[in-house]
Each structure stands twice: as C-alpha cells, then as structure tokens.
Amino acid sequence: xxxxxxxxxxxxxxxxxxxxxxxxxxxxxxxxxxxxxxxxxxxxxxxxxxxxxxxxxxxxxxxxxxxxxxxxxxxxxxxxxxxxxxxxxxxxxxxx
Numbered sequence: 001x002x003x004x005x006x007x008x009x010x011x012x013x014x015x016x017x018x019x020x021x022x023x024x025x026x027x028x029x030x031x032x033x034x035x036x037x038x039x040x041x042x043x044x045x046x047x048x049x050x051x052x053x054x055x056x057x058x059x060x061x062x063x064x065x066x067x068x069x070x071x072x073x074x075x076x077x078x079x080x081x082x083x084x085x086x087x088x089x090x091x092x093x094x095x096x
Contacts, residue, residue, distance in 0.1 A: 001037075001056055001057065001058060001093075001094035002056070002057045002059070002060060002062075002063050002091065002092070002093065002094070003054075003055065003056050003057075003091070003092030003093070003094060004053070004054075004055040004056075004057070004063070004089065004090070004091060004092065005052060005053070005054060005055075005089075005090040005092065006052065006053040006055070006087050006088070006089050006090075007050065007051075007052050007087065007088040007089075007090075008050070008051045008052070008053070008079075008083060008087045008088075009049055009050055009083065009084040009085050010049045010050075010051060010082050010083065010084060011049070011082055011083070011084045012048065012049055012084075014081075014082040015048065015049065015082075017078075017081075017082055018051070018079065018082035019041075021075055021078035021079050021082070022041050022051070022053075022075075022079065023041070024075070025071060025072065025075040025079075026039055026040065026041060028069075028071035029066065029069075029071065029072070032069065032071065033062065033065065033066055033069065035057055035058045035059060035061065035062025035063075035065060035066075036055065036056070036057055036058075036062060036066055037056045037057070037058060038054060038055060038056035039053070039054075039055050039056075040053070040054050040055075041053050042054065049084065
C-alpha cells in the first residue's frame with residue numbers, strides 16, 4: 001500500500017469552485033479506480049483555505065494509473081486555477 005497526503009492552499013474566494021471540481025474528481029476516482037482504496041478531501045480545521053487529500057493505493061501501478069487517468073488529467077485545469085501556490089505532496093509507505 002502507498003499513501004499520499006496532498007496539501008493544497010486555495011485562493012481565498014475560490015473555495016466553492018475548488019470544492020466543486022474536487023468533489024467531481026473524488027466521485028470519478030471512487031467509481032473508476034479499484035486500485036485506489038481511499039481518496040478523500042478534507043478541509044483543515046481553523047483554516048478557510050487549506051485542504052488536504054488523503055489517498056491510499058494498492059500498488060505503485062495503481063498510483064501511476066491514477067495520475068494518467070482521464071478524469072484526473074481533466075480536473076487539473078480547474079483545480080490549478082484555484083491554487084494559491086504549489087501543492088505539498090507527501091508519499092508514504094504503509095507499516096504493517
């Protein structure tokens with residue numbers, strides 16, 4: 001299993017737009033990517049502009065497929081237009 005934590009700072013005033021694109025992406029990931037066992041967006045407590053995607057993939061292949069998926073690629077312009085800076089991406093290995 002591979003974990004990903006993606007922290008995103010969103011431009012103030014763009015939260016609703018970002019959430020709309022992100023919710024659509026979450027639904028498509030959950031419906032079309034069996035190798036992605038978790039793909040959930042959270043909003044940081046105490047912040048109006050910090051969001052975090054928590055993701056879990058069954059394998060490196062599943063993670064690679066996610067990055068190349070039609071729905072992920074299609075969502076990038078909409079998500080990117082809302083960002084206040086570069087996302088912080090942390091890759092994690094599962095401890096079992």
